[in-house]
């Protein structure tokens with residue numbers, strides 16, 4: 481065939497010729513450019529947020545003082561705002577920033593991938609990037625957790641997890657056990673096993689669920705024994721949204737035995753606690769047990785992309801989707817295994833081990849816990865408990881909703897319900913305002929601050945954080961509340 485007459489060549493010429501057309505048929509709407517986006521100021525961002533994103537959310541940002549910050553850059557342990565202020569990040573994107581912000585090896589891998597004009601969408605052909613990432617994830621996973629499904633979020637990974645388990649359990653065992661205070665995502669399937677009333681709204685949820693207290697092995701055994709339709713149990717290994725709640729090793733060991741005894745599949749949600757955060761790649765590795773299905777997301781994306789993965793034991797996967805007839809039931813979605821996201825995650829897993837970040841999470845996490853425990857001993861009337869593992873730490877404050885000084889109660893009660901009497905809100909807001917430190921809050925327990933710094937966090941960062949907190953707590957409750965109230969009018 482004459483090369484000049486190939487239709488694809490004609491198409492290329494048409495694209496090249498397009499700018500010379502006299503007039504575009506479709507007028508361009510009023511679009512902002514990339515440079516416009518970068519240079520929006522706080523006032524304009526607020527307007528756009530109100531007009532197009534989530535007006536109600538601004539209310540909470542204002543309470544915490546977050547609405548004044550425009551992040552211009554982010555590097556390592558820090559956000560850098562419009563005034564050049566360096567904000568120490570102990571929030572860590574709820575565990576999404578194991579490598580910190582903009583790790584140079586991640587930037588380099590992505591730059592090279594772009595310059596080489598690699599392909600992204602892998603629907604028609606096999607993707608070498610998806611294949612290599614699946615290999616890496618399986619290599620990081622114990623036992624025969626070998627089969628990998630790639631998606632773009634924790635919710636998608638968890639949807640894949642409950643679906644593979646349901647199919648493998650079979651049509652006679654569709655029921656799923658989940659835990660009180662669980663969080664597994666906001667898409668409709670996993671919302672049905674997410675315990676928060678706030679998120680459940682008044683949606684009509686998927687049925688066939690059984691709720692048990694987290695860590696209660698007797699309740700689980702009762703459920704398994706009394707209901708043969710139960711085929712799956714889904715648990716976060718460490719509850720994040722619940723306020724950094726752990727169950728003891730013997731709970732997990734008994735759970736594994738019970739699941740084997742009753743033929744129930746155990747799905748471990750490691751979206752937040754996985755990828756090294758607790759000092760092991762998976763948190764369940766602390767307990768010497770292996771689930772049937774698990775899920776990762778957040779830090780799997782190297783802090784630079786959206787990546788989620790469901791990982792199943794081969795036998796479970798093959799039962800669910802192992803034949804040509806069943807293979808496409810839950811094959812990857814359009815963006816599942818997209819090229820640049822895969823190479824970002826491949827590099828992220830390499831960096832995690834090359835830089836010893838899992839070991840650092842264990843050692844420096846212990847140091848953080850020890851320093852916070854010392855602070856608890858110093859302020860027992862303010863700090864109720866310090867708990868966690870590695871860099872997944874919860875700091876629970878005493879509940880002051882009933883005991884706040886009388887003079888402050890009317891003022892505080894004017895504030896939103898969520899913050900009323902909750903020291904964590906006041907402390908989080910003042911840590912940012914006065915000490916340039918960012919911490920995270922907890923959906924189900926307003927008295928808990930969540931600390932999930934990047935795994936690159938060193939002792940000096942811990943020292944800086946603990947000294948800031950110490951200095952703030954030394955003001956005493958009344959001053960903290962007053963300072964917070966002042967910040968609302970200032």
Ligand SMILES: Cc1ncc(COP(=O)(O)O)c(C=O)c1O
Pocket residue numbers: 574633634635636638663664665666716720721749750751752753777778
């Ligand atoms: C334990 C757990 N599972 C699932 C999810 C859902 O992940 P995503 O927000 O990426 O959909 C989250 C998110 O916070 C989570 O913490």
